[in-house]
Amino acid sequence: MKTFVKVFPDFINDKLHLKRKFTDEEKLIIENIFNEILKKDGESSITQNGNGDGDPFPGSNQAGYGNACSEYIYKRFIFKKEEFVIFFIKIYPESLTGPDEDSIKMIAHSPTFNNISIGESFDIYLKYDKNNLLTEESKSKIYSEIIKPITKSINKVFEE
Numbered sequence: 001m002k003t004f005v006k007v008f009p010d011f012i013n014d015k016l017h018l019k020r021k022f023t024d025e026e027k028l029i030i031e032n033i034f035n036e037i038l039k040k041d042g043e044s045s046i047t048q049n050g051n052g053d054g055d056p057f058p059g060s061n062q063a064g065y066g067n068a069c070s071e072y073i074y075k076r077f078i079f080k081k082e083e084f085v086i087f088f089i090k091i092y093p094e095s096l097t098g099p100d101e102d103s104i105k106m107i108a109h110s111p112t113f114n115n116i117s118i119g120e121s122f123d124i125y126l127k128y129d130k131n132n133l134l135t136e137e138s139k140s141k142i143y144s145e146i147i148k149p150i151t152k153s154i155n156k157v158f159e160e
Contacts (some may be wrong), residue, residue: 021071022051022090025134026106026126030088033147034075037154041080048076056087080158086110086150104128108146113153122149 022030038044055069069091076085089107107123114120124141128134134142 044079046077
């Protein structure tokens with residue numbers, strides 16, 4: 001019975017509540033983050049990438065969000081001859097009624113971020129318009145509270 005209770009909300013959320021997973025718009029933003037970083041070094045490259053459902057760090061609660069993780073995207077890359085890995089995690093508390101609009105969150109997580117952040121992650125709450133696209137405010141926050149700190153963290157590695 002426990003499996004049914006866990007699978008049933010997931011099934012409903014996957015089929016009826018599309019914002020539970022990364023949207024095409026969010027995937028494009030994440031892809032553009034890496035394009036911006038990698039174009040600053042002609043020898044840089046992505047060495048591994050992927051995605052999955054649930055918590056990318058099961059049992060460890062490493063990202064600090066436990067089982068609330070619904071999907072993650074990760075990329076491992078070489079930049080200026082150093083290896084980095086960044087996970088983007090989308091979360092919201094599970095429920096039969098779908099995501100609470102005020103609790104959908106995008107998290108960028110990497111051990112690299114430890115050099116400028118406590119907890120090795122940056123996160124923002126996402127807001128959507130009536131067409132299920134990110135609001136301008138959310139896009140602005142992704143830039144200021146995720147992209148800029150990621151770039152700063154990567155660059156700080158080379159200042160030491």
